[in-house]
Amino acid sequence: MSSKTVTVTDPASGNTAELPVVEGTVGNNAIDVRTLAKQSGYFTYDPGFAATASCSSAITYIDGEQGILLHRGYPIEQLASKSSYLEVCYLLLNGELPNSTESDDFENIIKNHTMVHENIGRFMQGFRYDAHPMAMLSATVAALASFYHDSIDINDPEHRQITAHRLIAKMPTLASYCYKHYRGQPFVYPRNNLSYTENFLHLMFAVPAEEYSPSPAAIRAMETLLILHADHEQNASTSTVRLAGSSGANPFASIAAGIACLWGPAHGGANEAVMNMLDDIMETGETIESTIARAKDKNDPFRLMGFGHRVYKNYDPRATCIQGVCHDLLDELGGDQPLFQLARELEEAVLADDYFKERKLFPNVDFYSGIILRALNIPMNMFTAMFAMARTVGWIAHWQEMHTDPHFRIGRPQQIYTGPTRRDYPGA
Ligand code: ACO
DSSP states (O other): OOSOEEEEEOTTTOOEEEEEEEOOSSSOOEEOOTTHHHHHSOOOOOGGGTTOOOSOOSSEEEETTTTEEEETTEEHHHHHHHOOHHHHHHHHHHSSOOOHHHHHHHHHHHHHTOOOOHHHHHHHHTSOTTOOHHHHHHHHHHHHGGGOGGGOOTTOHHHHHHHHHHHHHHHHHHHHHHHHHHHTOOOOOOOTTSOHHHHHHHHHHOBTTBOOOOOHHHHHHHHHHHHHTSOOSSOHHHHHHHHHHHTTOOHHHHHHHHHHHHTSTTTTOHHHHHHHHHHHHHHHTOOHHHHHHHHHOTTSOOOOTTBOOSSOSSOOHHHHHHHHHHHHHHHHHOTTSHHHHHHHHHHHHHHTOHHHHHTTOOBOHHHHHHHHHHHTTOOGGGHHHHHHHHHHHHHHHHHHHHHTOTTOOOOOOOOOOOSOOOOOOTTO
């Protein structure tokens, strides 16, 4: 807390409220309005919380105007090109990069927890054959709490830590079970001699009848996707995890709430929308020129999916990281496949077009992630489950941070009541 204050005056009554300023290490400062209602009788009104800092956090920093994304101070570009997903997990959870012993220990711990209880597999087999993976995932993650009665005391730092490790380790297994159930293939057991990402691809695509070995470009593309989606500060699902966890709900229930929030199309569904758009263009035989013309036409609600971003008004730094990885993967898998060719031509045409340049509408991370997941043969209904798997570490890091924050209290927003005033029940 700084010594600065801001004074707010109500001209009608002349009442003033003096409010402290909260300063971060970088970025906007905030006015601490906790005593505003007591001093002035007013609450603040901020639907969507777009102008409200719900907490202080030392995990991730975003500057949308400049296209900056830092995890614990490290730029995402450097993490994506130099680090591994597990190292980023360690960083997000612990605040510092691991040394080589810590890195090995962390990897071993995670590998120790990759299997799930056999009854979890049976539980998942109970879903209808075409159940949506996000329904299966949120329900199963919530159900995990019933297997760990002895280690979900939220006030015990060791319990919090082992739960964090369990969730990071088991998400690939659970996500792959969703896919296998849908395909009607047997669940595959994790292989702890493989890297985190290679193991995930093995869980997804190995079958008992033959060997499976993913290409280096596929492993790199998946690893990069995981790193780029690991955290994104107080987005809707992370805020949901914090809010659910603020009541003292167990960590599995809190993460299940985050998964449910991510399932919404306005949050986790953008890369699916990109693929739907590309499929539509292919099916209808529209040209790139006519597609771009539609996107510019103010009388047509159509927008180019995968371009522009609510937060990043310069460029999405994650898109810059993934563009090369995406191109490499497409080159390896045959860049002349019609849909991938279309995506590359669309990207080039948009980047050269003045309408998009003037409005700073660049390809966002979802444009490339949709194409990569399609190239990796991951079906569209699994896209958001991939996102949930990657984001689990971010959710759990925020959940942990909340439980060690001295200012933490149950989340309980106010409202402006607009319903009827008091009236009597007929005959009362
Ligand atoms: N295609 C065509 N025109 C666009 C697009 C687009 N994808 N995005 C923005 N514009 C235009 C708008 O029409 C507007 O033009 P105008 O100034 O002539 O009126 C201008 O660019 C600014 O657009 P806004 O809607 O004000 O930008 P906003 O920040 O509200 O929207 C959003 C951001 C919702 C992401 C938008 O760019 C969009 O709809 N993109 C496509 C969907 C998408 O890819 N979403 C995933 C983004 S990731 C995420 O947000 C979680």
